[in-house]
Structure formats: C-alpha cells, structure tokens
Amino acid sequence: MRFLLVLLLAAAAVVGNASAESVLRAVTDVPAAVSSGAADADALFCDSWMLSVETGNAGPWRQVPARCGTFVRAYMEGERYASDSAVAAAESLAFAGQAFALGEGGSKPAWVFDVDETLLSNAPYYAISGWGLVEFDETSFDAWVDVAKAPALPSSLKLYNELQGLGFHIILLTGRSESQRNATEQNLLFAGYHSWEKLILRQPSDIGKTAVQYKSERRAAMEVEGFKILGNSGDQWSDLIGLPVSTRSFKLPNPMYYIS
Amino acid sequence: MRFLLVLLLAAAAVVGNASAESVLRAVTDVPAAVSSGAADADALFCDSWMLSVETGNAGPWRQVPARCGTFVRAYMEGERYASDSAVAAAESLAFAGQAFALGEGGSKPAWVFDVDETLLSNAPYYAISGWGLVEFDETSFDAWVDVAKAPALPSSLKLYNELQGLGFHIILLTGRSESQRNATEQNLLFAGYHSWEKLILRQPSDIGKTAVQYKSERRAAMEVEGFKILGNSGDQWSDLIGLPVSTRSFKLPNPMYYIS
Structure with a gap:
C-alpha cells in the first residue's frame, strides 16, 4: 500500500513533466495504422468494427464493410x-x-x-x-x-x-x-x-x-x-x-x- | 439467384453426406486449443473473455483471470x-x-x-x-x-x-x-x-x-x-x-x- 502510493507520487511527477507525454500517448492515442491505408489498418479496423457489432455500438447496418469481408470470413472459419x-x-x-x-x-x-x-x-x-x-x-x-x-x-x-x-x-x-x-x-x-x-x-x-x-x-x-x-x-x-x-x-x- | 440456389442444393447434398462432417466441424466446432494448456489457448481464451466483458456476458467479476493478465496489459498498451x-x-x-x-x-x-x-x-x-x-x-x-x-x-x-x-x-x-x-x-x-x-x-x-x-x-x-x-x-x-x-x-x- 505504501509502496503503491510512492509509485503514484512518482507517476504524478512524471505526468506533470512534458517529457512523459510519449508514455501516455503510447497508452491512449489513436494508432496511426487506423487511418493509414495498410492491410494492418484493415485488420485493426475490422477487429474494432466486429467488436462494435457485438456491443451494439454499430447500430443498424445492412452489410459487412467491404474492407472487412476477408476478416469476417476468417473469423467465422477460424x-x-x-x-x-x-x-x-x-x-x-x-x-x-x-x-x-x-x-x-x-x-x-x-x-x-x-x-x-x-x-x-x-x-x-x-x-x-x-x-x-x-x-x-x-x-x-x-x-x-x-x-x-x-x-x-x-x-x-x-x-x-x-x-x-x-x-x-x-x-x-x-x-x-x-x-x-x-x-x-x-x-x-x-x-x-x-x-x-x-x-x-x-x-x-x-x-x-x-x-x-x-x-x-x-x-x-x-x-x-x-x-x-x-x-x-x-x-x-x-x-x-x-x-x-x-x-x-x-x-x-x-x-x-x-x-x- | 439461380446460381445461388444451385449452390444451395449442392451444399445440401454435401451436408447430407457423412463425409462432409469435417467441413462443418471446421466452421463450428470448439477448437482443441481452447481446452489445452498451450499459450495459444490462453490467447484464444483471453480474447474471448475480453469480448464477453464487453458484451456483458461475463456478468459481475472481481479481477482479471490470472491467465489473462498479460493479454489485458498488451491490449491496453497496444x-x-x-x-x-x-x-x-x-x-x-x-x-x-x-x-x-x-x-x-x-x-x-x-x-x-x-x-x-x-x-x-x-x-x-x-x-x-x-x-x-x-x-x-x-x-x-x-x-x-x-x-x-x-x-x-x-x-x-x-x-x-x-x-x-x-x-x-x-x-x-x-x-x-x-x-x-x-x-x-x-x-x-x-x-x-x-x-x-x-x-x-x-x-x-x-x-x-x-x-x-x-x-x-x-x-x-x-x-x-x-x-x-x-x-x-x-x-x-x-x-x-x-x-x-x-x-x-x-x-x-x-x-x-x-x-x-
């Protein structure tokens, strides 16, 4: 408990320091791959899209996004x-x-x-x-x-x-x-x-x-x-x-x- | 449309045949990895567990399953x-x-x-x-x-x-x-x-x-x-x-x- 509080104070000191921004960005930023045109971007987006279907976030939709067709198939067959x-x-x-x-x-x-x-x-x-x-x-x-x-x-x-x-x-x-x-x-x-x-x-x-x-x-x-x-x-x-x-x-x- | 119906009849014929069971099993069976002790099994289970948390299927829980700790961390940091x-x-x-x-x-x-x-x-x-x-x-x-x-x-x-x-x-x-x-x-x-x-x-x-x-x-x-x-x-x-x-x-x- 005391150890954790010491760590927290250290973390707070780090957060208060501009040089720590990269640490936080790694944890919370939107990855570049999401908005790029790479195949990795499709994989990342389609995993997130499938999750959004499962949670109901996606709302009404009529067909699988074209870029996600191969991922849906791989999901169902895998x-x-x-x-x-x-x-x-x-x-x-x-x-x-x-x-x-x-x-x-x-x-x-x-x-x-x-x-x-x-x-x-x-x-x-x-x-x-x-x-x-x-x-x-x-x-x-x-x-x-x-x-x-x-x-x-x-x-x-x-x-x-x-x-x-x-x-x-x-x-x-x-x-x-x-x-x-x-x-x-x-x-x-x-x-x-x-x-x-x-x-x-x-x-x-x-x-x-x-x-x-x-x-x-x-x-x-x-x-x-x-x-x-x-x-x-x-x-x-x-x-x-x-x-x-x-x-x-x-x-x-x-x-x-x-x-x- | 006609083409699809022909395919359906073909699929039905295949399904009616005992030799087609392996095809269906590949699509729908519980993978062996889920119940094995391999690292792959942990990855597969933990992905499914995290999904079940997001859909609410998991219900009340007090802490991340021990085997999923590294996967939750990788998810949050990745x-x-x-x-x-x-x-x-x-x-x-x-x-x-x-x-x-x-x-x-x-x-x-x-x-x-x-x-x-x-x-x-x-x-x-x-x-x-x-x-x-x-x-x-x-x-x-x-x-x-x-x-x-x-x-x-x-x-x-x-x-x-x-x-x-x-x-x-x-x-x-x-x-x-x-x-x-x-x-x-x-x-x-x-x-x-x-x-x-x-x-x-x-x-x-x-x-x-x-x-x-x-x-x-x-x-x-x-x-x-x-x-x-x-x-x-x-x-x-x-x-x-x-x-x-x-x-x-x-x-x-x-x-x-x-x-x-």
Missing part, C-alpha cells in the same frame, strides 16, 4: 468464432447453475434460445453467399431453411443439454415464420436438439413488427404463463432487449448480419 | 484499445449527426458521458497497480484521483468537442463522490475538456446505491429538466442500462475492472 461461442456458453451455464441452486427460477425456471446463429449455424449457407458482404436475400435463405440441414453450434447444443439436465424449461423463440415450423423442427432434431417446451414462430399477425417488439411480446406472454425467464441466448441484441428482459442475457457472436 | 475506442467514438458521432439533423433532440439535446475510462484514462494508475489483476484498492485510487493528472482518452476528447460543435448539452455523470468535485474538475480541464453543462457526482444520499440505480435516477431527473438524452457513453454497462435509457448507448472498452 477458432475465434468457436471460442467466443464456447465462452458465452460457459458463462451462461455458470450463471444458470448458480441461479438454479438459489431457486431463483421458482417452479417454472425457463431459458429462451433464439434459433439461427444461436442453436443452429447457417455458416454453410453464408459460406456460399458472401459471409455477409452482400445484402440478405430472403428467397435463397428460405430455400436453405427448407433443406433443414443446418448444423448445431456445438457449444449451444452442449449448453442446451446441460440446462435441460438442471431442469430448465427450454423455450425457442425465432423470427422464422409459422410456415417454416416443419422445416425448423426437422432441422433442430437433425442437429441433435430435443424436448423443447415450445417453439414460437412469427404468426401472420406478427408480420411488420420488429424483432424487438415481437420477441418482447412473447417474453411477456411467457411470464403471464408463469415462466421465470432466467436466461436468454441470442446472436442479435434484438433477441435480448425490450421489456421484459430475462434475468441475464447472453449475446452470441455474429458479424454477418444485423436484425432490428 | 493499438487495439485505442482503435476500439476510436471506432466507438466514430459510431457515436455518426449517430449524433444524424439524430441532430433530424431534430430528434428537441430544444435540449443532451449527451451523457461517464468520466473514468470514458473521458479520462486511468491507464497510468493501472499500469503501476496490476492492470486489473489485483482487486480494486479504493485508497490508492483516490490518491490518484487527487493528483488530477489523468490524460484524456483522445477519441473521447475529439467526440466531446464534435458534439459541442453540433450543439449538444454535455452532462457528465460519474460514480466519483461529491468530495472529489474539485479534483475532478481540475483533471477534466487539465485533460482538455471544457464547457460541460453539469458534472454530477455521488451525493451522501447515493452511498450504497449501485451504479445502475444511481445513474438511472439521475438520467430520469435530466428528463424531468427537459433534456432529451440522445446518447450515453460509458465503459461499464452500469453506465448505460436501467430506465430511462438514452436513445443510443455506446459501450467503451474496459477489460480492467467491473462496476455493478
């Missing part, structure tokens, strides 16, 4: 996507176990999962349609949905099974439409998911609603039914925000597209 | 921290300009800034006190605050000036206590900030409140005073969540500490 997903799942389980042990879920503890890029990975589709570099094409995506062969995100499947083991009621809440129920159920089973409490899809009356509005309304309905939503996993902030929110929300990575 | 901060500021300004042009702020458009790790960088303090590897020590931090020589985060200072140029009312809302008002004002001026509308610090009656409660109450009071809070910048989710929220919130990076 170890980072799997690692980021696995850490999110591990943190979800740590919270779930603790909340469940404390009886915070009451008699009907529930966990809400989104489907696309949360339980199921559409990476095989995006691998052949530009990894988010082109705008979303509903026709071809719907054709892919009908194929019903999207694989599970492995860390989500593991979490799903662990939550069921704890006794959670699992509710799937997706922006897919009711007309895609059969294909979606078939795909979920193909990917290894089973025994969900309910699968909620957009009804005709939900058309035109934002995901935030539609999903919030359904979470409110779950509460009326007596479910206590302890956790909510989704790759879009629109899966997670809007009232009522779950006790804890878990944002899964997705640098490929944005849904409001 | 180009990523500055780049991530700069991109957050650029996205803030893009939104601010648009919202202001649309007159969404009414007669009293406001932007709320947190102070520590948002306007001011305490990197010189954390550089000599473990970069978050040790638990927060209030006594030594308060001594550092009294020194009043924390530098500005350059991208925040730039944003601050740009928002003032647009005509925003700038409100500073910090968890620092009223007893630190003089040192805080002195430090803000030292760092280059000026002409804020008001600087709100914790009053004796706020002691014991979480940051979420204290800051939400103050945002509610701002609305009563007629301010329209278009933007809110903070390095903690507790700066940003809780009702009322601003129109858009911007999460600045901070892998060093957590405030609830």
Whole structure:
C-alpha cells in the first residue's frame, strides 16, 4: 500500500513533466495504422468494427464493410468464432447453475434460445453467399431453411443439454415464420436438439413488427404463463432487449448480419 | 439467384453426406486449443473473455483471470484499445449527426458521458497497480484521483468537442463522490475538456446505491429538466442500462475492472 502510493507520487511527477507525454500517448492515442491505408489498418479496423457489432455500438447496418469481408470470413472459419461461442456458453451455464441452486427460477425456471446463429449455424449457407458482404436475400435463405440441414453450434447444443439436465424449461423463440415450423423442427432434431417446451414462430399477425417488439411480446406472454425467464441466448441484441428482459442475457457472436 | 440456389442444393447434398462432417466441424466446432494448456489457448481464451466483458456476458467479476493478465496489459498498451475506442467514438458521432439533423433532440439535446475510462484514462494508475489483476484498492485510487493528472482518452476528447460543435448539452455523470468535485474538475480541464453543462457526482444520499440505480435516477431527473438524452457513453454497462435509457448507448472498452 505504501509502496503503491510512492509509485503514484512518482507517476504524478512524471505526468506533470512534458517529457512523459510519449508514455501516455503510447497508452491512449489513436494508432496511426487506423487511418493509414495498410492491410494492418484493415485488420485493426475490422477487429474494432466486429467488436462494435457485438456491443451494439454499430447500430443498424445492412452489410459487412467491404474492407472487412476477408476478416469476417476468417473469423467465422477460424477458432475465434468457436471460442467466443464456447465462452458465452460457459458463462451462461455458470450463471444458470448458480441461479438454479438459489431457486431463483421458482417452479417454472425457463431459458429462451433464439434459433439461427444461436442453436443452429447457417455458416454453410453464408459460406456460399458472401459471409455477409452482400445484402440478405430472403428467397435463397428460405430455400436453405427448407433443406433443414443446418448444423448445431456445438457449444449451444452442449449448453442446451446441460440446462435441460438442471431442469430448465427450454423455450425457442425465432423470427422464422409459422410456415417454416416443419422445416425448423426437422432441422433442430437433425442437429441433435430435443424436448423443447415450445417453439414460437412469427404468426401472420406478427408480420411488420420488429424483432424487438415481437420477441418482447412473447417474453411477456411467457411470464403471464408463469415462466421465470432466467436466461436468454441470442446472436442479435434484438433477441435480448425490450421489456421484459430475462434475468441475464447472453449475446452470441455474429458479424454477418444485423436484425432490428 | 439461380446460381445461388444451385449452390444451395449442392451444399445440401454435401451436408447430407457423412463425409462432409469435417467441413462443418471446421466452421463450428470448439477448437482443441481452447481446452489445452498451450499459450495459444490462453490467447484464444483471453480474447474471448475480453469480448464477453464487453458484451456483458461475463456478468459481475472481481479481477482479471490470472491467465489473462498479460493479454489485458498488451491490449491496453497496444493499438487495439485505442482503435476500439476510436471506432466507438466514430459510431457515436455518426449517430449524433444524424439524430441532430433530424431534430430528434428537441430544444435540449443532451449527451451523457461517464468520466473514468470514458473521458479520462486511468491507464497510468493501472499500469503501476496490476492492470486489473489485483482487486480494486479504493485508497490508492483516490490518491490518484487527487493528483488530477489523468490524460484524456483522445477519441473521447475529439467526440466531446464534435458534439459541442453540433450543439449538444454535455452532462457528465460519474460514480466519483461529491468530495472529489474539485479534483475532478481540475483533471477534466487539465485533460482538455471544457464547457460541460453539469458534472454530477455521488451525493451522501447515493452511498450504497449501485451504479445502475444511481445513474438511472439521475438520467430520469435530466428528463424531468427537459433534456432529451440522445446518447450515453460509458465503459461499464452500469453506465448505460436501467430506465430511462438514452436513445443510443455506446459501450467503451474496459477489460480492467467491473462496476455493478
């Protein structure tokens, strides 16, 4: 403690000295590479852009910036996507176990999962349609949905099974439409998911609603039914925000597209 | 379009084939490195852990995981921290300009800034006190605050000036206590900030409140005073969540500490 205060006084003396400015600049300045045209600048910017998507800072966007296409692809194909997903799942389980042990879920503890890029990975589709570099094409995506062969995100499947083991009621809440129920159920089973409490899809009356509005309304309905939503996993902030929110929300990575 | 559908059918055929599993695994599986003891595993885990802090997935935490100490330090001292901060500021300004042009702020458009790790960088303090590897020590931090020589985060200072140029009312809302008002004002001026509308610090009656409660109450009071809070910048989710929220919130990076 005394040692730290001595260091602080020394640091203060240094900061008060003009010659220390380079030290501070190294810590806090905008790096030259960000504004230069080098490949390094693209890597640095695109890492920061992907972070800004994950934190929600980026706000609404329609397609991946052109300079970031190769980085998004490398992220999705490399170890980072799997690692980021696995850490999110591990943190979800740590919270779930603790909340469940404390009886915070009451008699009907529930966990809400989104489907696309949360339980199921559409990476095989995006691998052949530009990894988010082109705008979303509903026709071809719907054709892919009908194929019903999207694989599970492995860390989500593991979490799903662990939550069921704890006794959670699992509710799937997706922006897919009711007309895609059969294909979606078939795909979920193909990917290894089973025994969900309910699968909620957009009804005709939900058309035109934002995901935030539609999903919030359904979470409110779950509460009326007596479910206590302890956790909510989704790759879009629109899966997670809007009232009522779950006790804890878990944002899964997705640098490929944005849904409001 | 037709080409894409042909590719989709081809992809579906591949997915239906057991030999394609390795392709899908490469896209979606948990990498072996995550669970191994290699240095690469630490790098991968710590990048994912830092992301989980930024998205809020990590929840409450008291100190940086021991294996991540060197990575947090490298992040703070390297180009990523500055780049991530700069991109957050650029996205803030893009939104601010648009919202202001649309007159969404009414007669009293406001932007709320947190102070520590948002306007001011305490990197010189954390550089000599473990970069978050040790638990927060209030006594030594308060001594550092009294020194009043924390530098500005350059991208925040730039944003601050740009928002003032647009005509925003700038409100500073910090968890620092009223007893630190003089040192805080002195430090803000030292760092280059000026002409804020008001600087709100914790009053004796706020002691014991979480940051979420204290800051939400103050945002509610701002609305009563007629301010329209278009933007809110903070390095903690507790700066940003809780009702009322601003129109858009911007999460600045901070892998060093957590405030609830």
